[in-house]
Amino acid sequence: MSTLDFEIIRNENPVSAEDRAGILADPGWGQHFTDHMITIRYHKTKGWHDAKLQPYGPITLDPAAQVLHYAQELFEGLKAYRQADGSVVMFRPFANAARMNTSAKRMAMPEIPEEVFVEALELLVSTDRDWVPTTEGHSLYLRPFMFATTRLLGVNQPADEYLFMIIASPSGNYYARGIKPVTVWLSQDYTRAAPGGTGAAKTGGNYAASFAGQAQAVAHGCDQVVWLDAVEHRWVEEVGSMNLMFVYGSGAQPRILTPALTGTLLPGITRDSMLTLAPDLGIQVEEGKINIDEWQHGCESGELTEVFGCGTAAIISPVGAVKGADRAWTIGDGEPGPISMRLREELIGIQFGRRPDPYNWVHKVV
Ligand SMILES: *Cc1c(COP(=O)(O)O)cnc(C)c1O
Numbered sequence: 407m408s409t410l411d412f413e414i415i416r417n418e419n420p421v422s423a424e425d426r427a428g429i430l431a432d433p434g435w436g437q438h439f440t441d442h443m444i445t446i447r448y449h450k451t452k453g454w455h456d457a458k459l460q461p462y463g464p465i466t467l468d469p470a471a472q473v474l475h476y477a478q479e480l481f482e483g484l485k486a487y488r489q490a491d492g493s494v495v496m497f498r499p500f501a502n503a504a505r506m507n508t509s510a511k512r513m514a515m516p517e518i519p520e521e522v523f524v525e526a527l528e529l530l531v532s533t534d535r536d537w538v539p540t541t542e543g544h545s546l547y548l549r550p551f552m553f554a555t556t557r558l559l560g561v562n563q564p565a566d567e568y569l570f571m572i573i574a575s576p577s578g579n580y581y582a583r584g585i586k587p588v589t590v591w592l593s594q595d596y597t598r599a600a601p602g603g604t605g606a607a608k609t610g611g612n613y614a615a616s617f618a619g620q621a622q623a624v625a626h627g628c629d630q631v632v633w634l635d636a637v638e639h640r641w642v643e644e645v646g647s648m649n650l651m652f653v654y655g656s657g658a659q660p661r662i663l664t665p666a667l668t669g670t671l672l673p674g675i676t677r678d679s680m681l682t683l684a685p686d687l688g689i690q691v692e693e694g695k696i697n698i699d700e701w702q703h704g705c706e707s708g709e710l711t712e713v714f715g716c717g718t719a720a721i722i723s724p725v726g727a728v729k730g731a732d733r734a735w736t737i738g739d740g741e742p743g744p745i746s747m748r749l750r751e752e753l754i755g756i757q758f759g760r761r762p763d764p765y766n767w768v769h770k771v772v
């Protein structure tokens with residue numbers, strides 16, 4: 407099966423053009439939603455069916471719906487970008503489709519055909535195309551997600567029924583007031599993911615489990631939490647909900663090290679894009695391991711020059727300083743470094759159509 411017939415139910419009361427313009431002038435992040443959404447149902451015997459584009463709004467769930475009790479859920483995140491000629495593209499939607507299916511396998515949920523996933527995104531984005539911001543740096547954030555709807559308190563089996571949905575939210579420039587490096591907290595009390603667990607799946611439970619660590623980071627005056635490995639508590643894995651990149655050297659021979667995908671890290675599409683892009687800009691890349699002592703000593707010796715987090719929301723988020731229970735240090739001079747900014751500029755350039763796209767990452771919608 408590669409396509410589904412979508413029933414189209416137009417929103418009879420869309421947000422007025424005037425109100426929409428007001429929202430798009432300052433969309434913030436994840437607070438406003440477009441006029442429509444996608445819903446597709448799954449049943450074990452029927453497969454994927456009942457595909458709809460319909461007005462954005464609340465849904466009803468049985469109080470015993472499995473997701474509310476056992477968190478059988480997963481999600482994705484990608485963006486649609488306005489190009490200079492007015493057209494709209496999505497960035498690497500097939501990579502999100504593939505990752506959603508990898509997450510689905512881990513969460514014992516049904517896989518969705520990649521073509522259906524991308525077709526549903528295209529339908530929503532083309533219908534709500536007026537919601538794709540025209541301001542440079544702004545975009546339409548797309549949030550596909552899926553959860554178990556079966557009425558079932560039995561704990562020994564995955565659900566038979568699921569709802570897949572996509573909603574869309576205009577998003578502003580993460581760094582509207584200039585790029586400000588974050589200060590990060592080394593969490594040694596909490597871990598995000600353990601070997602054999604769900605760290606590589608984009609599932610809500612990983613986030614629920616991370617809030618306490620994030621709150622601790624904030625309590626220590628930091629912006630984000632650095633997740634260390636669950637066994638030795640010293641190997642660096644991720645920062646907040648971003649992958650981490652360590653830049654060594656500068657000038658002619660820069661090199662990037664990023665923690666390898668060991669199963670406890672989320673395989674970011676921005677991470678993958680950086681690993682593809684950097685060598686073409688003369689920056690060597692390596693997937694490996696780095697512990698907190700190596701991180702600290704690298705910064706102190708000057709060998710480690712920049713560190714940044716990367717993910718769809720912020721694209722690149724420079725890390726300026728690190729704090730932990732027994733240590734603290736700064737990275738370089740604490741300001742965004744040239745390699746981080748160059749990579750950011752290249753990737754954003756491809757997304758907004760200002761740079762050539764030799765990798766075929768941008769997917770034209772309308
Ligand atoms: C989504 C996510 C990322 C970044 O993935 P992108 O595809 O680059 O947006 C990194 N870490 C975690 C924990 C995530 O959930």
